Amino acid sequence: QITLKESGPTLVKPTQTLTLTCTFSGFSLSTTGAGVGWFRQPPGKALEWLALIYWDDDRRYSPLLKSRLAIIKDTSRKQVVLTMTNMDPVDTATYYCAHYGSGTYYNPFAAFDIWGQGTMVTVSS
Amino acid sequence: DIVMTQSPLSLPVTPGEPASISCRSSQSLLHTNGYNYLIWYLHKSGQSPQLLMYLASNRASGVPDRFSGSGSGTDFSLKISGVEAEDVGVYYCMHALQTPMTFGQGTRLEIK
Numbered sequence: 001q002i003t004l005k006e007s008g009p010t011l012v013k014p015t016q017t018l019t020l021t022c023t024f025s026g027f028s029l030s031t032t033g034a035g036v037g038w039f040r041q042p043p044g045k046a047l048e049w050l051a052l053i054y055w056d057d058d059r060r061y062s063p064l065l066k067s068r069l070a071i072i073k074d075t076s077r078k079q080v081v082l083t084m085t086n087m088d089p090v091d092t093a094t095y096y097c098a099h100y101g102s103g104t105y106y107n108p109f110a111a112f113d114i115w116g117q118g119t120m121v122t123v124s125s
Numbered sequence: 126d127i128v129m130t131q132s133p134l135s136l137p138v139t140p141g142e143p144a145s146i147s148c149r150s151s152q153s154l155l156h157t158n159g160y161n162y163l164i165w166y167l168h169k170s171g172q173s174p175q176l177l178m179y180l181a182s183n184r185a186s187g188v189p190d191r192f193s194g195s196g197s198g199t200d201f202s203l204k205i206s207g208v209e210a211e212d213v214g215v216y217y218c219m220h221a222l223q224t225p226m227t228f229g230q231g232t233r234l235e236i237k
Contacts, residue, residue: 037226039174047166047174047217049226060224063126096173108156110221111164111179118173 002026004036004097004116011122012087018121022080022097029055029075035100036080037112038071040093048093052100053080087123094118127152127220131229138208139237146232148201148218154181155198162222165194165203168231169214177216178203210236 008020020038027034037052051071052060061069070083080097096118103109128151138144154161161181166174176185178194181201191206205212215231 041168046231047168047219047228049219049224049228052224052226062225098174105158108158108160108162109179110160110162111176111185112174113176113179113185115173115175 002099002114004099004114006095006097006116006119008095008119008121010120011124013125014088014123016087018082018084018087018091020082020084020095020097020119020121022082022116024078024080024097024099027099029053029073029078029080031055033102033104033109035102036073037098037100038080038082039096039098039112040091041096041118042090042093045093050095051082054100054102089123092121092123094120126225127154127222127227129218129220129227129229131216131218131232134230134232136232136234137237138205138234140210141207144205144208144212144234146203146216146218146234148196148203148229150199150201150220152222153198154201154220154222156222161197161201162220163194163196163201164219164221166217166219167212167214168217174217208234208236 004024035054038050053071068085098112098115101109130149163181165178168174182194218229
């Protein structure tokens with residue numbers, strides 16, 4: 001059974017760096033095709049994809065936020081960490097991590113199937 | 126970036142009646158392997174998003190068969206054959222063809 005859980009600060013000040021940790025179980029990030037993604041949802045707004053790290057350490061970022069984001073994995077500790085620099089009140093949102101399965105070329109899956117419960121982050125002085 | 130456009134944005138439905146949500150992409154989501162990289166999620170209030178459909182028409186594990194997905198290329202739809210009270214929430218389409226992956230604006234389904 002795959003589970004994921006986000007952890008990190010609930011309140012950060014403007015200009016600070018946010019560090020979120022996704023701790024997962026039930027799969028290995030060294031398995032071909034596996035990945036972990038990060039998303040956010042500001043209050044009253046739509047979901048937004050932020051970043052994705054694959055089993056082979058390929059890292060992808062939202063172009064809008066690429067200069068502020070970094071994603072790394074610790075396969076042995078079963079954690080994925082997302083950092084976002086220079087936080088602003090507009091970054092106030094619920095942040096989610098999710099398991100991604102790409103499948104194979106001839107038998108793809110290509111979806112985030114299991115999500116963490118989310119963690120609310122408020123940016124305020 | 127691929128832009129995803131959903132309609133309607135609000136969908137009031139009488140229990141037992143069918144419902145349909147449309148999702149259009151600004152580029153074809155048809156992969157060279159013949160599959161459409163289109164996903165549907167249901168986001169219920171206070172919960173994390175729930176995977177409904179992947180590759181446009183494949184129901185995720187545990188999803189009731191009243192949900193069905195169809196479409197190819199740039200035009201997709203999610204249909205509910207008979208809406209139940211538990212189907213209330215915001216439905217999102219999302220593409221997974223390439224990064225950045227992008228979502229539609231969301232369709233809020235409510236019970237009349």
